[in-house]
Amino acid sequence: MTKPHQPFHALQQRDLVNQIADQLTEALLKGRFQSGSHLAEAQLAREFGVSRAPVREAARLLESRGMLVSQPRRGFFVRTFSAEELNEVYDLRLCLERHAIQLLVGKLTAEMEEDLRKQLDTIYVAADRGTAVQQIEEDVVFHRMLCVFGGNSRLVKVFDQLCHEMRFCILLIGQLYDDPMRVASTHQPIIEALRTREPAACEAAIDYHIGVAQQKVVEMFRHSSQQRC
Missing domain, CATH: 1.10.10.10 (Winged helix-like DNA-binding domain superfamily/Winged helix DNA-binding domain)
Structure with a gap:
């Protein structure tokens, strides 16, 4: 339909x-x-x-x-997702990125920070005048950079394997916000946390960034499933 x-x-x-x-x-x-x-x-x-x-x-x-x-x-x-499947995708993504950012704590160079800020600028441009697919791809690039900078090549490989489902999840996030700029702005606190070089601050930033999206998307799906029943 x-x-x-x-x-x-x-x-x-x-x-x-x-x-x-x-x-x-x-x-x-x-x-x-x-x-x-x-x-x-x-x-x-x-x-x-x-x-x-x-x-x-x-x-x-x-x-x-x-x-x-x-x-x-x-x-x-x-593609059809259940709330439980989405929850599992987010759980795995959170585990990966939490570990990646912990590996990166204290190792963020000026060049890495500049690359992250440039990518954030690209995310803003995509949010302002890009297509939905451009917004999704630039979002994925930012998070992949965190994994790459963490220095664990196997973690990056698992991240890439999860990317197919992650792209769909990011697409769903877009349905929750009228303003793509709001989604883009949620990446800024991650960079600021990395600048503090404090493990707790970095973990809290990535937990909040992914955790809030997880809660809203899964809740949206559960509500939608209940309405169809």
Whole structure:
């Protein structure tokens, strides 16, 4: 099932797949496609004014980002999460980033801080005039930098594996806030905590940043599930 929606924007001839993927992500963010709903390739191709091939490739790209799932001979569907699954994703993410920031305590160089601040500026730019997919990707880059700077390559590898589900969770966070700038601003206290070089302050900053999102998203999903029952 889909909700009434605005027509998709006209596409440029180059880079069709990424343009379609970006617009589909925006549609997911705005709730056009309900959780578990089927994405009809033929209908989308007509709306975009393209063949089915770039639509299919865009859907595969969104599947790699954890937003869609494919079923043999049936096509692509909006990924469905339960509140419990989301809670597990956030629990693991919190464990990873809590450990990463503890590894980073006292080791933050001027170059690392500058890189984090530049990335935060990029997050603000994406929040101001970027697409939903750009906002998600820049958010992920910031948190991956924390893991990389922590110096544990295996932790980074696990973070990358979790990224597919994390991207979908960040997409859900966007549904909770009218102003993307508010989401962007929540990264600033992490940098400030790292500057103190105090383990407790750093852990508290990452716990708050991820924990508040976890509480709100999981609560939203539980409430939504109760309404459907």
